[in-house]
Amino acid sequence: MASNYYSAQIKQCLEFGTRNQSRHLKTIHGHIIKxxxxxxxxxxxxxxHGYAKLRNTTYARRVFDEITQPNLYSWNxxxxxxxxxxxxxxxxxxxxxxxxxRDGVSWNLLISGYSLSGLVGEAVxxxxxxxxxxxxxxxxxxSVMTMLKLCSDNGRVGLGSKFMxxx
Numbered sequence: 001m002a003s004n005y006y007s008a009q010i011k012q013c014l015e016f017g018t019r020n021q022s023r024h025l026k027t028i029h030g031h032i033i034k035x036x037x038x039x040x041x042x043x044x045x046x047x048x049h050g051y052a053k054l055r056n057t058t059y060a061r062r063v064f065d066e067i068t069q070p071n072l073y074s075w076n077x078x079x080x081x082x083x084x085x086x087x088x089x090x091x092x093x094x095x096x097x098x099x100x101x102r103d104g105v106s107w108n109l110l111i112s113g114y115s116l117s118g119l120v121g122e123a124v125x126x127x128x129x130x131x132x133x134x135x136x137x138x139x140x141x142x143s144v145m146t147m148l149k150l151c152s153d154n155g156r157v158g159l160g161s162k163f164m165x166x167x
Contacts, residue, residue, distance in 0.1 A: 002035060002036055003036070003039065003040050003042070003043050006028060006031070006032050006036075006039075006043055006046075007042070007043060007046050009028050010025065010028055010046045010047060010050050011046070013025055013028065013050065014050050014053055014054075021054055022051075022054050022056055025047070025050045025051065025054065026059070028047075029047050029059075029063070032047070041067055041069065041070070041071055041074060044063055044064075044066060044067045044070075044074065045071070045073050045074050045077055047063045048060050048063045048064055048074060048077040048078055048081070049077040049080070051063065051081060052077050052078070052080040052081035052084065053080075053084075055081070055084055055085050056081070057081045057082055057085050057088050057091070060077070060078055060081035061078065061081070061091075064077075064078045072099075072100075072101055072103060072106075075095070075098075075099050075100070075106070076103075076105045076106055076109060078095055079092060079095050079096060079099075079106060079109045079110070079113075080109050082095060082113065083109040083110065083112050083113030083116070084112075084113075084116070086113075086116050086117055089113060089114075089117060089119075092109075092110065092113045093110075096109075096110050102133075104140050104142075104143070107126065107127075107130040107143065108140065108142045108143055108146065110126050111123050111126050111127055111130070111143060111146050111147065112142075112146055114126060114150075115146050115147075115149070115150040118150075118153075118154060120150055120151070120154050120156055120159070123146070123147065123150050124147070124159065127143060127147055130143070
């Protein structure tokens with residue numbers, strides 16, 4: 001019951017916004033620690049996702065480290081924190097390599113992280129690996145749009161056309 005209450009509080013904090021979302025999320029997190037000695041993984045995931053949205057990689061990592069058995073959503077939420085921050089690429093890469101399993105979200109976060117940093121070559125390499133390892137099954141509209149935007153923004157129209165030709 002308390003888990004549902006806190007999930008709703010986190011959702012409200014992030015959706016409707018508060019003046020100081022990060023402080024509000026830390027307060028909610030503090031209450032959870034005090035009242036729930038063993039919070040469910042889903043609640044940890046919500047907190048990690050919240051810190052990721054707020055680009056607070058330090059707290060996202062702390063919460064992730066509290067989880068005894070992180071699931072794919074936990075890993076992807078942490079990956080999102082590093083991917084969106086734009087300045088934690090080495091942590092993003094290390095986290096990606098440690099993933100026990102990967103899905104389309106995992107790959108898109110990696111590609112997006114490279115894209116946000118303007119690393120065309122790394123994004124292309126990740127996309128090629130994704131298509132090879134995932135038999136193209138992980139390639140989504142998000143992957144395609146991210147790659148095309150990256151190529152366009154960096155004056156690599158030929159590369160974008162080549163990428164489209166492989167689809």
